[in-house]
Amino acid sequence: MSSHDTSGPYPRRAHKKSRKGCKNCKARKVKCDEQRPLCGPCARHYANIERCEYEFPPDAKPSREVVISAQIEDPHPVALAIPRTIEGDVLDPFQTHPQTPTNNSNILLQHYLSTVVIRSFPFFNTKRIIDLWWPFLRADELLFNVVLYLSAVSLEALQQEPVRADSTRLMTECIGLLRARVADPSQGMSDETIIAVANLMAIEHGKGNIRSLNMHMEGLKRMVNARGGLDALRVSSPMAANIAFWMSMIASNQVRSLPLAYEFEGQFHDFPGSVVFSHVDPELYDATETRNMILKEANHMSHMFTITVTTLFQLSPRPETDPVISRLLESCRYAAVLHVFFPLCGYYPDPTLMVNTIVHDLKASLDIYTIFLTLHTDLVLWMFFVGGVSAWNMPERNWFVDHLVVITQDLEVITWEHVRTRLTDVVWYAVFCEDSFRRLWQEIEVKAESLRVAGQVP
Numbered sequence: 246m247s248s249h250d251t252s253g254p255y256p257r258r259a260h261k262k263s264r265k266g267c268k269n270c271k272a273r274k275v276k277c278d279e280q281r282p283l284c285g286p287c288a289r290h291y292a293n294i295e296r297c298e299y300e301f302p303p304d305a306k307p308s309r310e311v312v313i314s315a316q317i318e319d320p321h322p323v324a325l326a327i328p329r330t331i332e333g334d335v336l337d338p339f340q341t342h343p344q345t346p347t348n349n350s351n352i353l354l355q356h357y358l359s360t361v362v363i364r365s366f367p368f369f370n371t372k373r374i375i376d377l378w379w380p381f382l383r384a385d386e387l388l389f390n391v392v393l394y395l396s397a398v399s400l401e402a403l404q405q406e407p408v409r410a411d412s413t414r415l416m417t418e419c420i421g422l423l424r425a426r427v428a429d430p431s432q433g434m435s436d437e438t439i440i441a442v443a444n445l446m447a448i449e450h451g452k453g454n455i456r457s458l459n460m461h462m463e464g465l466k467r468m469v470n471a472r473g474g475l476d477a478l479r480v481s482s483p484m485a486a487n488i489a490f491w492m493s494m495i496a497s498n499q500v501r502s503l504p505l506a507y508e509f510e511g512q513f514h515d516f517p518g519s520v521v522f523s524h525v526d527p528e529l530y531d532a533t534e535t536r537n538m539i540l541k542e543a544n545h546m547s548h549m550f551t552i553t554v555t556t557l558f559q560l561s562p563r564p565e566t567d568p569v570i571s572r573l574l575e576s577c578r579y580a581a582v583l584h585v586f587f588p589l590c591g592y593y594p595d596p597t598l599m600v601n602t603i604v605h606d607l608k609a610s611l612d613i614y615t616i617f618l619t620l621h622t623d624l625v626l627w628m629f630f631v632g633g634v635s636a637w638n639m640p641e642r643n644w645f646v647d648h649l650v651v652i653t654q655d656l657e658v659i660t661w662e663h664v665r666t667r668l669t670d671v672v673w674y675a676v677f678c679e680d681s682f683r684r685l686w687q688e689i690e691v692k693a694e695s696l697r698v699a700g701q702v703p
Contacts, residue, residue, distance in 0.1 A: 267297035272359055343386035345393055346414040353411065357396035360403075364593040385437040387422040391444050394419050395593075398448055419445060427464075434471050436485040439478070442468065443492040447594040450496040458496055465489060495594040498602065572614035573624075579607035580628040581672075583635040588677040600635055607632045608641050615648065621655045626664075627671040634681045646685070650693045661686050 266277025269287050278285045282296035347353070358379075366378070382388045394415035401409055423441065427433045446461035469489060472478045479486035583603050590597045611628065618625070629652060633645030658664050664686055668678070 265299065267299050269297060272363075274359075342383055343389045345390055346418045347393065347397075347411045349411055350393060353393045353396040353400065356400050357392055361396055361399050361593065364591075381437075385441075387419065387426055388437045388441045388444075390415055390419050390422060391441045391448075395444060395448055398452065399593075434468050436482045439465065439468050439472075439485045440488050443489045446496050447492040450594060462493065462496065465493060492594055495596050495599065498599050569614065569617040572610055572617070576607060576610045576614055576628050577624070579603055579610060580631040583607065584631050584672060587631075587635045587681075588674075601639065604632060604636050604639060604641055607635075608644060611648075621652045623656075623667045623670050626652055626656060626658075627668055630664075630668060630682060630685060633685045634678075637681070642688075646688050646692050649685075649689050650696065653689060654693070 265279055267279075267284050267287060269291075270277035270284065273286075273290070275286050277287075277297075279299075281299070283294065284297050287294055287297050342350075362378070382392050394412060397409070397412040397415055401412060419441075423438075423445070426435075426438050426441075432438060442461055442465045446458060446465060449455075449457040449461060469475055469478055472481075475486050475490060478489070583600060586596050586600050586603070589595075590600055607628070611632065626649075629645050629649050633642055633649060636642040636645055653659075653664070656667070658667065661683060665673075665682075668682065
């Protein structure tokens with residue numbers, strides 16, 4: 246074949262690292278095909294992404310020279326060359342990161358930005374939330390050191406190493422900075438301080454350090470109370486309020502006795518059809534009364550989102566004389582909480598222990614409910630499916646599977662499509678439910694088949 250013949254296949258680029266790949270592929274350490282505006286790996290991995298972020302324009306070649314990083318100064322400085330292409334997030338001549346007591350800060354930062362931050366914001370398919378979070382934390386010395394401390398603890402657990410000097414030094418540094426911060430009237434109750442204490446509490450929860458956990462828990466309660474409660478904090482800083490609420494709930498492992506709780510505003514009601522956009526003509530933007538009501542209710546629901554779990558457990562039981570109705574309501578609350586929490590297991594902070602506790606509560610409630618149960622419905626099917634999925638790697642999973650064999654037979658459900666249709670009529674999130682629920686259905690089929698072979702099913 247001639248060297249000028251272009252009819253043959255192009256040579257493969259296997260084992261050649263892409264230097265112009267998108268930032269998402271570099272963070273995930275996968276090969277990027279450099280397609281624009283959206284590369285193939287990102288299109289397959291992310292559900293809602295329209296374009297990738299590239300460090301270099303299509304016609305630019307990345308520099309092979311050493312780039313001045315926006316990270317803490319290396320303890321062993323070397324001669325650095327200015328790259329041919331400079332972007333705002335590449336060059337940081339002022340070394341604006343706060344000082345830290347460890348020489349491995351670059352390693353810890355890389356681990357945090359490539360691993361820990363993804364576990365902290367698991368359901369954001371774009372980098373927008375991380376782009377907001379990163380400048381916020383590196384601007385505060387205490388919060389920045391807390392993040393490094395979290396990264397050090399995570400790296401030690403990942404490498405299965407005993408406690409190293411990095412985490413010990415960073416823990417000591419964080420406690421010293423926190424004491425100085427609390428003594429400062431102007432900074433002791435700031436958003437950054439509250440977020441730092443909430444993260445310290447979550448770290449000690451993961452380490453199993455109960456004494457330090459309780460200390461940070463009490464400190465966080467006093468800070469939030471000094472800001473007027475969690476509702477008042479959410480008005481001024483939704484991010485600080487949400488982080489404090491979530492991490493305190495996971496660390497306490499007690500949903501029904503939360504140390505921080507929003508005030509329950511009562512039952513939902515119909516909103517009046519008032520105009521939301523008071524400064525514009527609603528008809529100009531086709532904002533009818535119906536749309537205004539929907540927008541206002543959506544705004545109200547977003548405000549209530551972070552208190553859903555608390556509300557479910559704070560609702561007073563209705564004075565029902567029928568034990569079936571009473572157990573049904575209790576089981577529904579447990580199943581709803583599990584449906585919210587289970588997709589978050591394995592992320593930071595990890596709610597697995599709380600999920601296991603609620604699985605036992607749901608099983609106990611359903612165990613009594615099945616005594617009085619005479620008719621199976623789609624709601625019963627959904628509750629048992631949620632319990633079985635949430636009981637992953639737990640002995641209770643077999644209990645849910647055994648009951649689901651009977652329930653699916655009574656409902657004459659014979660295929661996964663039939664199951665999915667019935668579950669969708671109750672509550673269904675395809676992204677979170679599809680794989681885990683399908684695996685449970687396969688176990689149900691295996692169990693039912695084994696009973697048929699043994700002649701124990703008519």
